[in-house]
Amino acid sequence: MSDDPVKTDRRTFLDMVIFGGLAAWGTAMAVPTVAYLWPARSGSGKAASVSAGPAKDFAVGTAKMLQAEGKPVIVIRVSEELFRAFSPICSHLGCLVKWEAETRTIVCPCHAGIFDLEGKNVSGPPPRPLPPYSVAVVEGEVVVKL
């Protein structure tokens, strides 16, 4: 800078100080503002599990909607032995899917997306399967691991 041939007069220098100062101040404030607005992590983050109640009260061919760690979970009793659990958040635009007993499919009420018993997207707009959770019957209780 010292060998810069352009002479900076007093006025230009003052302008630079003022505008530069404003810019620096604005940038410095932007960081805490964005950090402040950025949401804190939701949930504990630890692997948790949630109970869907006693297996004997869970009729075959029905489903239950649970909430754990602020997240919804759908549990379906496919047969006597087989339970399945998914995140019911539709991979299209976030509506909650429903279990349809008559057709034994999982359907989304928003744009008629359909998923099969494996959670695979079989028709309609959803681009991806439903994320599965593992389910087990522990001492007669249906437990979903998140």
Next chain:
Amino acid sequence: MSVTRNLVTFVRRWLGERLPMDDIEHFVAKQAGKPLPPHVSWFHTFGSLSLFLLGNQIVTGILLMVYYRPTPERAYESVHFISTKAAFGWFIRGLHAWGSTLMIIMLLLHVARTFLMAAYKKPRELTWVIGVLLFGAVVTFGFTGYLLPWTQVSYWGTTIGTEVAGSVPLVGPFAKRLLLGGDAVSGETLSRFYVVHVIVLPWVVVFLTAVHIVLMRTQGLATMDPVGKEVIPEGKSVIPFWPHHVLKEMVVFSVFLAIMATMVILLPQELGAKADPLVTPAAIKPEWYILPGYQFLKYFPKMLGLAVSTIPPLLVLLLPFLDRNPERRARKRPVCITVGVMAMAATVLLGIAGHFSERSVRIFGRAYQFDHFGIPHRSPEAAR
């Protein structure tokens, strides 16, 4: 009589000793007497009506804030209280809710008017650009306000809306989390939307409107002459702003207020069921003015749709710089008018397709199932 006159004289003298009253009076007189071009008609009141509605939204909005509570536990109940218990609460809420819809309609008419009369051309490009930003801000008003009653439709409508924002490549997930204040619509979202709806947007819109109106006033309303050949309105044929145009505005405001009050009374705003984060109701649709855009997105794969859907708003924003034809009369700008009218028709068609999609409707005794894309299919089993 003479008491008032004395008072006026006193106040004038008092102010005159402290402020350049002559300059101020000269300015006010010039503004009031501003001559408007002879073609200024009832169509030129759409902008004033938008302003009138902005005032209505601010006043009724402040009144609603008195009883409204922005928490998931109390939002729905407080709106229910306003609609059923608070004296005239249903009326205030109705004015605010209908006012928002009418404001969008009025803005669309105002845009159509300035488009058809080519008022956006040089030197009024910035007036148009600021207008487009205003329209965006008003739609955002509608989107954030939609969540506040915390009903099933507002909860799930917001879920879908923020999910669309979240599917934008790169910045989408970041923006979605910032909007929601978490991973899903929750109390955090309600509080964020509330702050944006009652503080941020009002300041933004009032500021932009002020600039819009100052620009419009300093440049004068556009005449129908070609760009560069505008004749400054003077002589016998001009219309003085005061009292002629203001009177016109008063007539329009009165008729409009009567229509609005009638709508509020005859078409009450339903509240619907309270939000349930574990049940998505069937047939969630966005507000009518978002519907064309929403439907448009369906015809493209997610990413491509979002990229393509930024093009029409950009074209509208940059219209004054794209349309270089100096003519203002519709007959002398056939290309622009044709494209514009076709775009308007396409938007209406998209809205209609969006309205009927995923619904079954009976037309002349026959049942039709409209699919995701709004295409009807005969549905014999639904005919019962």
